[in-house]
Amino acid sequence: MKIIKGLAALFTAAMLAAPALAEDYPTRAVEFIVPWSPGGGSDTLMRLVSANIEPHLGVELPIINMPGVGGTVGLREASRRDADGYTVSQVHEGLLMATLTGLTELTWEDFEPIALMTASPQFLITKSTDSYSNFDEFVAYAKERPNELTMGVTLGGLPHLFAAMIEQAYGLKFKYVGYEGTGERVRAAVGGNLDLIIGDVASSLEFAKNGDLKFLAAGSAERHPAVPEVPTFREKGEDMLLTVTRGIVMPKGTPAEVRNVMEAALQKLAQDETYIKQTNNVGSQVTFMGQDDYRAYLANLDATVKSLASVIVQ
Template structure:
């Protein structure tokens, strides 16, 4: 009788002891946070704010490492190869879904475990302040008369490319595209006079607008923003466009649910932190926390939307 009883107790310990202890102990060490874009752009700025504030609620540092390249997919390929143990995370936005639909990568949002959506960033159409265009209407009129002449900086096959193509379609105009890896890179090129216009955001562009180097012509926000009250929305200008980039956190496929739940809870607490919200707003974005299930639903709907719109990138 004693041996079967001991065997049963041993099985119970294996089932509930070490596993439960491991779950309770998570996180035991710092988590590597891969940001698949270069320094200085919107993703880098916002995710460093997330990492800095989440540490207090998570109990371990989220160590940010930039891994840019190939439209944001290099870092995500690296994430897909990491152990699914909860100790490597990354950030995705609409760019991954666009890259998947355009054949740039075999990865998609469901190649990973979504944890939570954290921020959304309205996009802007930006020109050099030395350009003759004071309004988007003036710009569109010029481009309509000179199709393919104006050089617009985007991430080719990425969300900025999609957004610019949506502007082309809505306004009945045609751009010449120049590709850059990240927002910061193309905005610096615009400041340097190597482009005529670009898709940008507040975090990468507002300082140059305030310095008199660049000019915002329109925003893809749903309504005018407090940081740029004089910049009209595309909707105000008669174009049914709402252009934004959302940023969320993912883990490798198969990561422990306990790890996902623990990080999700820490991120939710972070999203309620007033100082965090203020810093995100100061960086030109909004806190838009959505927990795992809601975030998955958002990504599913977004995937269908991009599939419907991606044909506008052809040609």
């Protein structure tokens, strides 16, 4: 009887403690694992989240970069963290590609989706060269040189898929070189070690202004205001949208009460004028979705990526 009463007391205490946990959460900094190298689009955009979230969350959200194996090293670590609300991580379409190609056993369903925050159109970008000056000249040049132009991608990741879509659409053939993140690819192209990369405004615009890189075509529906002179793939005859969305997740099993607190803080951040302006300034758009909508988005996106993956999964 004493044992039963003891168990009942523990159960009651646990039930009472759960709301208290949510009511007090967060009481300390929440670690933000970004599974990519510093300097890339994900790192740049997530640092804006980190820099502006404290007034809305009440605590700091310090960035921890954990790059490796197509973004899966950091996500593996994030998936193993305690589901107590004190770890968040960032995901984008690359996780779905890594799952499909066998790069990782992780899936998006191994996490609790909290909020989608940004959408970033991707661009075909070239190193500084006299061989071609615009997209049409590039296509003509590349067609005459199959397997000669080096394309920097995350092998088996989303940039690889986007590059393969460009190959297929325009009858080209690239020589692929693997890099972990956008930042590494950008530096390689700036240094003349790559001919082409798939990149974004956040990681590449300043180098384009300096003349080290050149934007050839945009994966957005319309021309991007940061580079209005760059045509879209749609203008160049192909109905292709190349976009990376970035969202925040928590370890599987994080209590709903805690998830709701983080979601509410991120929603407030998405309405913060300073954050919106900073995000726009690096070439991305704030595109907020809460838990339910983000979960549905990932499920639909998973089906879409699987339908496209045959382009690179042989």
